[in-house]
Amino acid sequence: MRRAVTRSVAFAVLGAVLLSSLTADAAQASTQVLAIASSVGQVFDNIRNWLVGILAGLATVFLTIGGVRYxxxxGDPGEVEKAKQSFKSAGWGYGLAALAPLVVEILRGIVGA
Structure with a gap:
């Protein structure tokens, strides 16, 4: 019984792999590249958006960790201190996320875009 189940699972996986390899070629033929930027300004806008998103996301993670630790x-003073340090790190992260557009504008001015 166990061998029959293992064999049927193996055939199902093999069938899924074969099916996905057959359909992958058709899907790749019709894909379009959407990540091409039309100007240097758009590249800088994308960089700004990514920086703000990543920094704000990391700051939110640190804020959550700090809250859970707190x-x-x-009442353990060591854990409370670690929680406060996480809150400070979250503050730095949100501050850097707020300054990311300024940094990108400075880079844009240096490049001349």
Missing amino acids: LMAG
Whole structure:
């Protein structure tokens, strides 16, 4: 019984791999590249958007970790200090995310775009 189940799972996986390899060629033939920027200004806008998104996302992670640590500290001064450090890191992350457009504008001015 166990061998029959293993064999049927193996055939199902093999069939899925074959099916996906057959359909992948057809899907690749009709794809369009959408990531081409039409100007240097658009590249800088994309860089700004990515920087703000990544920095704000990381800051949110640190804020969440700090909040969880603070709630779970139970009065332990070491854990409370670690939570406060996470809050400070989140603040730095949000500050850098707010300054990212300025940094990109400075780079745009240096490049001359």
